[in-house]
Ligand SMILES: Nc1nc2c(ncn2[C@@H]2O[C@H](COP(=O)(O)OP(=O)(O)OP(=O)(O)O)[C@@H](O)[C@H]2O)c(=O)[nH]1
């Protein structure tokens with residue numbers, strides 16, 4: 229980043245709108261907390277990025293509308309930061325973290341007071357997404373989300389300059405922050421246009437695919453084990469890591485045992501992402517949500533209240549997204565899957581079943597992508613839901629003037645899901661997954677030639 233840009237942004241709530249700043253490994257940060265709130269997830273996110281929190285500073289009381297902390301406390305922090313010399317634990321700290329979502333006014337206020345970059349929860353997530361985004365598509369959606377968020381901060385700065393709360397007017401009538409805002413708006417328009425085009429062609433591809441295959445979406449809180457299950461079921465290599473938001477885009481693969489079934493792995497959910505930010509990821513989520521069956525994954529190794537929090541966040545996100553798409557039936561298409569069975573204490577199983585059934589999930593499946601526990605049951609259940617129960621049909625040899633056995637077999641292939649078939653002396657035996665309805669249609673078309681065993 230050029231010096232002039234850095235100067236310019238130094239007064240803009242600590243925004244660094246440049247893409248350059250995507251590696252935060254090794255940075256040192258302070259974490260400001262109000263009222264001793266639980267920050268474990270926030271800290272896990274920070275650690276995922278390789279940032280080192282050198283101290284947590286907690287203060288009781290209502291968050292201040294401008295300074296987040298009490299003004300005196302914040303000034304003390306700023307003073308100590310400025311004077312920290314070599315040997316002081318705060319030496320080299322160039323990032324201040326606020327554990328929760330702050331208003332643009334607070335971000336600007338705190339940045340003005342301390343003079344280093346300030347991230348609240350949303351800015352932390354956006355930085356993490358930026359660091360993990362590897363494809364063009366993921367980078368575009370993350371950039372849109374970032375610019376949208378930057379824009380609210382820039383607007384606050386411009387607003388303060390217009391009302392005279394802060395200096396900023398140069399000669400040309402527009403403030404420096406104002407011209408950055410103009411650029412941000414311009415870039416957003418261009419990126420949105422590109423994304424709209426992409427969304428349109430992705431939707432068309434989805435529509436085409438649906439003609440030939442059934443789709444199963446994998447959804448759940450970040451780190452629930454979606455990609456691990458995807459890999460197990462499809463055999464396709466995807467990134468699996470013990471970090472939050474390894475996956476930022478969707479990947480499609482075929483169910484290894486049943487190529488007519490497509491699987492979609494996608495980005496996970498998390499608490500505290502405002503709708504405007506999530507909006508940028510909607511197209512990615514659509515890949516998994518617009519499916520015939522949705523597997524909702526919940527990490528079985530979590531503590532019960534943590535599991536419930538993540539389950540509720542996932543349900544909320546799914547229903548909101550579905551409502552956006554004018555769909556009300558999403559809950560009917562969800563199968564709950566408890567993952568990481570190998571990490572679940574046997575005595576907790578009963579409590580887990582009780583908790584999930586309180587939220588309407590009476591038949592959760594339990595799996596481990598690591599040990600393979602429950603995987604074949606899950607595959608069976610997927611086929612059962614999509615095509616109907618597994619059963620055996622027998623095509624009886626016909627008279628010479630009747631339809632050939634092979635022609636009937638071809639009809640069966642078209643109508644239901646065929647696992648295998650064998651030619652026997654008296655006809656052809658076919659193992660299928662099929663609904664009662666599909667079977668009765670076949671039988672009414674082919675009379676006594678098709679027998680249900
Ligand atoms: N012990 C155990 N660990 C698992 C199992 N399945 C997944 N994990 C681990 O959980 C972590 C997250 O797994 P992923 O498959 O990347 O989870 P994800 O839901 O795709 O995560 P994001 O894409 O980051 O949202 C990894 O460290 C996996 O090795 C399991 O069955 N048992």
Ligand SMILES: [Mg+2]
Pocket residue numbers: 454455456467468474475494
């Ligand atoms: Mg993943």
